[in-house]
Amino acid sequence: MKIILASKSGVRKKILDKYKIDNEVIVSNVDEDEIKNSLLLEGASPMMISKNLAEIKSIKVSTKNPDRLILGADSVISLNDELINKPKTRDEALSILKKLNNSVHYLISSVCISKNGSMIWNHTDSSELKMKNLTENLLVDYLNKIKTETLLAYGVYQIEANGLDLFEYIKGDKDSIMGLPIRQIINYINQYKK
Numbered sequence: 001m002k003i004i005l006a007s008k009s010g011v012r013k014k015i016l017d018k019y020k021i022d023n024e025v026i027v028s029n030v031d032e033d034e035i036k037n038s039l040l041l042e043g044a045s046p047m048m049i050s051k052n053l054a055e056i057k058s059i060k061v062s063t064k065n066p067d068r069l070i071l072g073a074d075s076v077i078s079l080n081d082e083l084i085n086k087p088k089t090r091d092e093a094l095s096i097l098k099k100l101n102n103s104v105h106y107l108i109s110s111v112c113i114s115k116n117g118s119m120i121w122n123h124t125d126s127s128e129l130k131m132k133n134l135t136e137n138l139l140v141d142y143l144n145k146i147k148t149e150t151l152l153a154y155g156v157y158q159i160e161a162n163g164l165d166l167f168e169y170i171k172g173d174k175d176s177i178m179g180l181p182i183r184q185i186i187n188y189i190n191q192y193k194k
Contacts (some may be wrong), residue, residue, distance in 0.1 A: 001193060003113075006061040006072045009177075017178045021189065026065065028057035028072065029033065036083065047079035047108050047124060054110040056118050062114035070194070072112045075179050077155070079105040085157045093143055094136075096156045097166075102133035109176045111185060121188050125181040127172020142166065 004021040005013060014021045015167035032053060039049045051074075058072025079100060087093035107129060112122040134142075143151070145162055157163035159170075159177050175182045 001069070001189070003069045003071050003139075004065055005190070006057045009073070009093050009179055012054055012179045015175050015178060019182055019184070023071075026061050026070075028060045030056050030060055032043070032074075032120075033085075036085070041067050041158065042170060045081060045155040046083045046106075047074045047110075047126070049083060049125055050074045050076045050110040051106045051112075051122065054112040055122065058112040058114040059117055059119065062079045066116055069189075070114045071185070072114065073110065073180055075107060077105055077107055077157075079103065085139060087152060090143060090148060092170055093151055093156050094139060097131075097134075097139045097143070098136065100131045100156070101139070102131060102160065104128060104130045107172070107177050109179055109181055111181060121192075123171065123181055123184045123188075125176040125184070127170065129172070129177075130168040131166055132168045172191050175177065 005016060005025045006028040007024050008025070008027045013023065013025060024095060034058060034136065035053060036049055039052060044052070053074035054072045056072045057074065062070040082100070084096055087096055107127045108124060108125040110122065112119050116119060146158065150158070157166055159174060170177065173181060
């Protein structure tokens with residue numbers, strides 16, 4: 001059974017491939033910023049924003065691909081219930097790291113599976129991360145090791161690369177932090193096949 005991943009995230013595709021889940025990518029091309037801003041105006045929490053974005057991506061691709069299982073996903077950072085967006089510039093990336101420095105924040109990963117334009121399953125996972133107390137020079141050194149396009153596409157830290165060095169502790173599933181709570185997805189797909 002082949003699923004469609006409604007995400008341009010190379011990391012999410014790698015996770016599916018690693019667990020031998022047959023997949024193809026069809027990017028949803030939803031305007032995430034517009035949706036986030038609209039939800040923020042309605043007072044939505046970071047968790048609700050993550051859930052909504054995963055569902056919107058999944059359903060958008062699902063309406064054009066009948067009888068297929070479509071996996072939508074979204075991850076957000078929540079610091080004191082404030083949504084921390086992906087940086088648009090390197091300067092913004094540094095200011096985000098300074099904000100997260102020496103504090104606990106949550107990385108929320110939501111997934112949604114749709115079929116024929118309707119959500120049939122969803123799951124949200126929250127991981128707790130505590131960043132070390134790092135000097136600005138160390139933060140700049142860390143950012144200098146990341147290509148700009150990677151930084152702007154995936155956010156300020158890559159757990160799968162040097163990002164682990166930033167943290168005092170991480171409580172949560174590594175795959176979920178990288179963008180897909182894969183165990184729950186596998187459980188659902190196995191039940192679905194029965």
